[in-house]
Amino acid sequence: MKNENIIQVKDLTKKFGDFTAVDAITFNVKKGEIFGFLGANGAGKTTAMKMLIGISKPTSGEARVAGFDVYTHPEDIKKNIGYMSQKFALYDDLTIKENITFFGGIYGLSKNKITEKRNELVEELGLEKVVDELVSSLPLGWKQKLSFSVALLHDPKIIFLDEPTGGVDPITRRQFWEMIYKTAHEGTTVFVTTHYMDEAEYCNRVSIMVNGKIEALDSPKNLKKQFNAESMNEVFLKLARG
Amino acid sequence: MSISLKHISKSYGDLKAVDDISFEVKEGELFGLIGPDGAGKTTIFRILTTLLLADEGVATVAGYDVVKNYKEIRNHVGYMPGRFSLYQDLTVEENLRFFATIFGTTIEENYDLIKDIYIQIEPFKDRRAGKLSGGMKQKLALSCALIHKPEVLFLDEPTTGVDPVSRKEFWEMLKRLQQKGITILVSTPYMDEAALCDRIALIQDAKILEIDTPDDIIKHYPKKIYDVRSDDMYELILALNKYEYHYSVYPFGEFVHYTDKRNDFNPKELKDYLENKGQKNIYVEPTKVTIEDTFMELAK
Numbered sequence: 234m235k236n237e238n239i240i241q242v243k244d245l246t247k248k249f250g251d252f253t254a255v256d257a258i259t260f261n262v263k264k265g266e267i268f269g270f271l272g273a274n275g276a277g278k279t280t281a282m283k284m285l286i287g288i289s290k291p292t293s294g295e296a297r298v299a300g301f302d303v304y305t306h307p308e309d310i311k312k313n314i315g316y317m318s319q320k321f322a323l324y325d326d327l328t329i330k331e332n333i334t335f336f337g338g339i340y341g342l343s344k345n346k347i348t349e350k351r352n353e354l355v356e357e358l359g360l361e362k363v364v365d366e367l368v369s370s371l372p373l374g375w376k377q378k379l380s381f382s383v384a385l386l387h388d389p390k391i392i393f394l395d396e397p398t399g400g401v402d403p404i405t406r407r408q409f410w411e412m413i414y415k416t417a418h419e420g421t422t423v424f425v426t427t428h429y430m431d432e433a434e435y436c437n438r439v440s441i442m443v444n445g446k447i448e449a450l451d452s453p454k455n456l457k458k459q460f461n462a463e464s465m466n467e468v469f470l471k472l473a474r475g
Numbered sequence: 476m477s478i479s480l481k482h483i484s485k486s487y488g489d490l491k492a493v494d495d496i497s498f499e500v501k502e503g504e505l506f507g508l509i510g511p512d513g514a515g516k517t518t519i520f521r522i523l524t525t526l527l528l529a530d531e532g533v534a535t536v537a538g539y540d541v542v543k544n545y546k547e548i549r550n551h552v553g554y555m556p557g558r559f560s561l562y563q564d565l566t567v568e569e570n571l572r573f574f575a576t577i578f579g580t581t582i583e584e585n586y587d588l589i590k591d592i593y594i595q596i597e598p599f600k601d602r603r604a605g606k607l608s609g610g611m612k613q614k615l616a617l618s619c620a621l622i623h624k625p626e627v628l629f630l631d632e633p634t635t636g637v638d639p640v641s642r643k644e645f646w647e648m649l650k651r652l653q654q655k656g657i658t659i660l661v662s663t664p665y666m667d668e669a670a671l672c673d674r675i676a677l678i679q680d681a682k683i684l685e686i687d688t689p690d691d692i693i694k695h696y697p698k699k700i701y702d703v704r705s706d707d708m709y710e711l712i713l714a715l716n717k718y719e720y721h722y723s724v725y726p727f728g729e730f731v732h733y734t735d736k737r738n739d740f741n742p743k744e745l746k747d748y749l750e751n752k753g754q755k756n757i758y759v760e761p762t763k764v765t766i767e768d769t770f771m772e773l774a775k
Contacts, residue, residue, distance in 0.1 A: 273638040274610060274638045373511070373512045374511075399635065399664075400511060401511055401512070402511030402679060402774065404775075407725050407726050411712060435726060435729075464728075473639070
């Protein structure tokens, strides 16, 4: 992890009519950091994340992501980040090979680069035998690992993961986290939301949103100390229940 | 027995969704089906609620056979499916009244049973169900599943995608319903919720791995587990996996859960090995077994 800030957010705010969904949040994320972005349902996480990935204009405040301003250069942000969510992953009725080729094309990679990346990825995930099968035939855990790798095809500076491991079995969930560690180790910043509080403990630092505001931000270890709690789950319950 | 399954199997084409599963749930018990997506949990629910016929085996619910007496079962059970299945265009109150009417009762008659839960969404009773937040939908669905005073309640992943605060509240509601004598079969992919059940069945790939109380399941774990930590998690995991005596290595929050092949394992040796690998601030201490450790050991 380096000291350079890859995400800089200051007083970022989003209002929908009278309702303030995100209320002047301020934080930085370092290059190569695994940053956990937590909060109860409806706390404003998704709205905040949408602003950071350049698909929603803030009402006020500042944010720079991967070196680009969210107001003026949202398209550059999109080129420099990867995004994966549990809900949207891959096309079920395309084969594994076709999915990789398709997303490689979307990201603007050359034909040769796509082939190179595809071979690399298929080998690393051990998918050689099923590369021409439909994605729908893969077990959920494999789909998640594949879609994570696809989101990294264009070597983004930051990868945003929106509840990536929901419903996945415990062993696959851990393999997934090992992939996250590896990615961060190689210098890609990981920005992740999750409802699994044990997963919050994998992160270098964690922020917790309550009613549109960031109410806590530190390493899991320090947060547990600060809230006199044994686990992140306890920290979360103390904070979110007021 | 409130629920009984004997040698139940179900396939969809080539895919075996439930493979020779047997278990029993006692009257008034809070029983958990714990397993990931695709394990077969929903298929079991659909067979028990008479929405799907098993290929093989017999099952009874509240004393009724799921095939022969399916109509009686429908009057005696409440079912909350994993996907929100109420009428999005009806209001909160209309949904509840609809389900009460279908079962030949009224909201007023069984209000006592749902009061704790319904009171939290009553201020929004004129809002359409489709416009509710996740937590409120969940409470309405539970109210609708309870309005005819069922003997057995089936809850298929009621807390999936729900934040820890709402999850905790939901489990508190379940405990109160259990005290009113309702038998509850609940499924969840969250291992930490397993500890809140009287008994659990761990399930993966259409098969039951183990059935017992949460405490006993933990006791059956065959190894001693150690928490291991250092300054560089990624390198630590790689180094542990290369250690010739390692039995299992799983990231577990801020630690790695490590077990060793040897019975006379000395943590000092592991520390020395890690130090040689360039790891810093190494911590190796025994730790408590969790249900998730057991699950992974059984699923290996």
